[in-house]
Amino acid sequence: MQTVRCYLPLGPDQLAELRRERSLTGPLTATAVTDAVRATAQDLEEEEAEHAVAQVAAERLVADGAPVVLVAADLEGADVTPGDGPWVQVSGLTLPRVAALYLGDDVVTGDPRALPGPDQDLELELSWFDTTELDLVLDLALAASGQPTHDHRGPTEKDS
Template identity: 55%
Template structure:
C-alpha cells in the first residue's frame, strides 16, 4: 500500500499523550505534498515539496502561539484526506507512534527561548530528533509551553 509522508503539528500535551499512549486519535490537521504544493514550485522535486509542507506545518504551529513541534508521520494513503487541500494542509487519521519517522523542533523549543522565532519572514530553523528521543522532546516542549491564564500562581 502507498504511504504518504505527513507533517503533523503537535502541542506539548499531544506530544506527551503520543509518548504515553503511543497513539493520537484522528482526524487531525496535517500537512503533505499536495497538488497546490507542486503547483507553487513546478520546477521542484519531492524533497523540495516535502520541505515546503514541513515549513507550512511549522508556521501553523508558530502562528498558533505554541512551541514548534512537528511529527513526520508515514501514513497509508487511505488515512490522508487530501480531497480539498488548503496549500499543504490535509486531514489525517490516527497517528500511531511506530508510524512517526521523526520529530522536528523549532529553535524556540531547542533553546527554550520563544523569541527565537520572532522573524516571521524567514524559514523556520528546525532540528531533527529521532522518536527514541521522545521523552526528552516532551521535556523540552513542556519547558517552553505557555502557561495558561487560569493556572494558579507559583507563589
C-alpha cells in the same frame, strides 16, 4: 499501498498523549506534498517540497503562539484526506508510523525569541530528532510551554 509523509504540528499535550498511549485519535491536521502542492511547485524536487510543507506547518504553530513541534509520519494514503493547498486531515497516528520529530529553535533553546518575528520572511530552523528521543523532545516541548517535565519511565524502569 502508497505512503504519504505528513507533518503534524502538535502541542505538548498531544505529544505526551502520543508517548503515553502510542497513538493519537484523529482527525488531525497536518501538511503533506499534495497534488495541489505539486501543481504549484513543479520545479521543486520531492525533498524540497517536503521541506516547504514542513515550514507551512511550523509557521502555523508560530502564528498560534505555540511551541514549534512537528511530527513527521509516514501514513497510508487511505488515512490522509487532502484539504486546501498543503493541508490534509489524518484519520489518526500511531507511534510506529512516526519517522522523525522536529523542533523549532524556540523549543531547543527554551527561548521564544529565537524564532523570526511574524513580519519577517525568514525560514524557521527545525532541528531533527529521532523517535528514540521522544522523551527528550517531550521534556523540551513541555518546558517551552511553561509546563513541568515528567519522569517518563515506566514502573519497571524506575525500580531497576
